[in-house]
Amino acid sequence: MPNNQFKRGELYSVINGMATTAVARRLQKNFRNAGLEITIEQWSVLYHLWKEDGLSQQELGNRTFRDKASITRLIDNIEKLGLVERIASKEDRRVNLVYLTDAAKPLQEKTYELANQTMQEALQGISKEEIEIVKNVFQRVYENSK
Amino acid sequence: MPNNQFKRGELYSVINGMATTAVARRLQKNFRNAGLEITIEQWSVLYHLWKEDGLSQQELGNRTFRDKASITRLIDNIEKLGLVERIASKEDRRVNLVYLTDAAKPLQEKTYELANQTMQEALQGISKEEIEIVKNVFQRVYENSK
DNA sequence: TTGAATTAGTTGCATAACTAACTATATGCC
DNA sequence: GGCATATAGTTAGTTATGCAACTAATTCAA
Structure with a gap:
């Protein structure tokens, strides 16, 4: 049994989302405690719209790493x-542009x-250099796996 | 708007699970292509049972970072x-011990x-030192956030 | 210019996640 | 011993995820 081959990776906790889900859960809890009714998934979409309003569902899917079906239903719930509201594009009538409401x-x-x-708490005691390495590794892992 | 404060972290892609879900999806796809019917979530439970059979649901929850309700249903499906099969503990009748079947x-x-x-592909071009740093950062992020 | 291929979005189906409320068993303290 | 508290697991309700099959609009090529 090639059990030992796993040792090198031991990023299996990554697959299980250990750290990432811990941060996400904490943020969700903080939202709830502050009386905010949104989920972190919904927030992750809003986050991109605050940076750039009027994105297509397609583009939102790309930026949040979700497939189009997931985006459809996530937008349904945020709507x-x-x-937010969907407004059909004039240039391409297949496209829905998603706009923030007041x-x-x-x-x-x-x-x-x-x-x-939440992020500051999560990153307590972790240096900028370490964060840079993690970001960089993640980018490469993503490129290797997509 | 304290937008700039985000820059330091930029681990928001982490919250969104960018790299981790990419690896997980790839592994799921490889399972499917090989004719294996199990999900990666189910696999993550089996993985711990192969290392140590007969764990309680509670313990499986701890090791896979899931709450007890999630474990209940995950075991339902694997069963x-x-x-696997559930066998009630003789020492504590509240406890279900989970055993692998033939x-x-x-x-x-x-x-x-x-x-x-899948992990080797995902980690292509990434050094052991970098992996160590990522693992270490993750452990600390987890401790900071749980 | 028309018919094939592509693209954006929706819907059906199955799995999985979390919270909260619940049952049953165990523990601990008086 | 007996009651309060804690613990293990289940269930109900809601949200989210992915794949596959579908519709409608667009593009490309013969």
Whole structure:
């Protein structure tokens, strides 16, 4: 049994999402404690729209690493909350452009603060150099695996 | 808007699971292509049982970073596939011990091979030192966030 | 210019996640 | 011993994920 071959990787905890889900859960909890009704998945979409409003569903899928079916339903739910609306593109009628509503704007600062604080706690005691390495490794792992 | 404070972290892609889900999806695809019917979530449970059979659901939850409700249903599904069985503990009748069946044994070598190969591809061009740093950072992020 | 191939989005189906409320068993303290 | 508390597991309800099959709009090529 090639059990020992696993040793090198031992990134199996990565597959299981150990650290990443711990941070995500913590952030979700902080949202809830602050009375925010959104999920982190919904927030991850809003985050990209705050940076650039009016993205297509396709583009949102690319930026959040989700397939188009997942985006469709995620937008459905965010739309139900009244935070975004779909507007059909004039140039290409297949495309839905997703726009933030006025109701979404007040959320930005509050969620940024919570996310920032959560990340600072998560990254306590970790140097900039280490973070750079992790980011860089992740980028390469992603490229190797997609 | 404290947008710039985000720069330091930029581990937001981590929250979104970019690299980790890419590896997981790839492994899932490799399982499917090899005719294996199990999901990676199910595999992550079997992986721990192959290392140590007869764990309680509680312990499986700890080792795979899942809550007890998730483990309950995951074991339900693995049990339906005939790969494990629950046996009530004699010492503590609240506890279910989870045991691999004979049907699970042939899967071990095949899935280890696929997982090994998938990880090697994912980690191509990444040094042992970098992997050590990532593992170490993850452990600390996890401790900071749990 | 029309018919084939591509692209954006939706829907059906199955699995999985978390929270909260619940049952049953164990423990611990008076 | 007996009651309060804690622990292991299950269930209900909601959200999210991926794949595959589908529709509608667009592009490309003969």
